[in-house]
Amino acid sequence: MRQNGPVTSATRQSETPASTLPPRLIATDLDGTLLRDDKSVSERTVAALAAAEEAGIEVFFVTGRPARWMDVVSDHVHGHGLAICGNGAAVVDLHGGPGAHRFVKVRELARENALDAVRLLRDAAPGTVYAVEQTYGFHQEPAYPKLHMEIPDLLAPAEELLAPDAPGAREPVLKILAYHPQLDPDAFLTLARLAVGDRATITRSSPSALLEISGPGVSKASTLALCCAERGISHEEVVAFGDMPNDVEMLTWAGQSYAMGNAHPDVVAAASGRTVANNDDGVAVVIERILAERS
Numbered sequence: 001m002r003q004n005g006p007v008t009s010a011t012r013q014s015e016t017p018a019s020t021l022p023p024r025l026i027a028t029d030l031d032g033t034l035l036r037d038d039k040s041v042s043e044r045t046v047a048a049l050a051a052a053e054e055a056g057i058e059v060f061f062v063t064g065r066p067a068r069w070m071d072v073v074s075d076h077v078h079g080h081g082l083a084i085c086g087n088g089a090a091v092v093d094l095h096g097g098p099g100a101h102r103f104v105k106v107r108e109l110a111r112e113n114a115l116d117a118v119r120l121l122r123d124a125a126p127g128t129v130y131a132v133e134q135t136y137g138f139h140q141e142p143a144y145p146k147l148h149m150e151i152p153d154l155l156a157p158a159e160e161l162l163a164p165d166a167p168g169a170r171e172p173v174l175k176i177l178a179y180h181p182q183l184d185p186d187a188f189l190t191l192a193r194l195a196v197g198d199r200a201t202i203t204r205s206s207p208s209a210l211l212e213i214s215g216p217g218v219s220k221a222s223t224l225a226l227c228c229a230e231r232g233i234s235h236e237e238v239v240a241f242g243d244m245p246n247d248v249e250m251l252t253w254a255g256q257s258y259a260m261g262n263a264h265p266d267v268v269a270a271a272s273g274r275t276v277a278n279n280d281d282g283v284a285v286v287i288e289r290i291l292a293e294r295s
Helices: 031-035 043-054 067-072 111-124 184-199 220-231 245-253 266-271 282-294
Strands: 026-030 058-062 082-085 090-093 102-106 127-134 139-140 173-179 202-204 210-214 238-242 256-257
Touching: 026 031, 026 220, 031 238, 031 282, 043 058, 043 282, 058 220, 067 082, 067 090, 082 220, 111 127, 111 173, 111 184, 127 202, 184 210, 202 245, 220 238, 220 245, 238 245, 245 256, 245 266, 256 266, 256 282
Parallel strands: 026 058, 026 238, 058 082, 238 256
Antiparallel strands: 082 090, 090 102, 127 139, 127 173, 173 210, 202 210
8 A cells, every 4th residue: 555654643634624513424444444454453443443333423334345355344343234345336234244245235337338348448458357246246357367366256258247148147247347467556547537437437446557447426425425315414424534546535525534644645635634554543543532522
């Protein structure tokens, strides 16, 4: 992850005023944010999350991870047990534990849009290779690298994986992943957004040139907004945390938002505050301060 210099306390950036409403929901990214670099959740962070729930503040994990990768936090869900996965493509009930999750809401990427994105990005960035993430399946092109430490269900060109008669065609596509072996990650993101336009939402959360392509309008922010609306919670009552470009919309939307000390420059620009790095329990630092102020 990119480093932007040491940050020693959870402070708000003066140019953006804090929400005056007490927080009712905490929305936190996982990798590079809540999780330490070794993918663990520290005892301090576990205690802070439990204390927030005990104080009546809901906690939502909002991540680019698929549901099957949520075992890292499945022991730490409280109350509702819901998580937003796939950059907003799915709301998942984690109460069943690893492998027994239930999809509460799915915002799929239409295969027609996915095929358009594949075609346009192949033309704009030759050498791009793809993987397809579905609700329960993961498929990839033969040249797609082993980035995810899992065995794909199918190996075939993206056009075949996304065809109407492809195996698993009845299962929703949550997102497609586009990898380029040579391009700069930020340059690849800019190029892809220009090439694909409004046919899909494109972001990234990896330090490599790996893009995540979702349905039009699907993002962490838009799905979080839907979940909050169902609970009668306004954006001003949300505190959000993140570190990478796929968090930018969520941090902009939330009433209070914090970029981690290890955050991408775009995240620092979008957030209304900063906290210390993920390895220094930056989320817990802010939660502890919020709870102290409430008491």
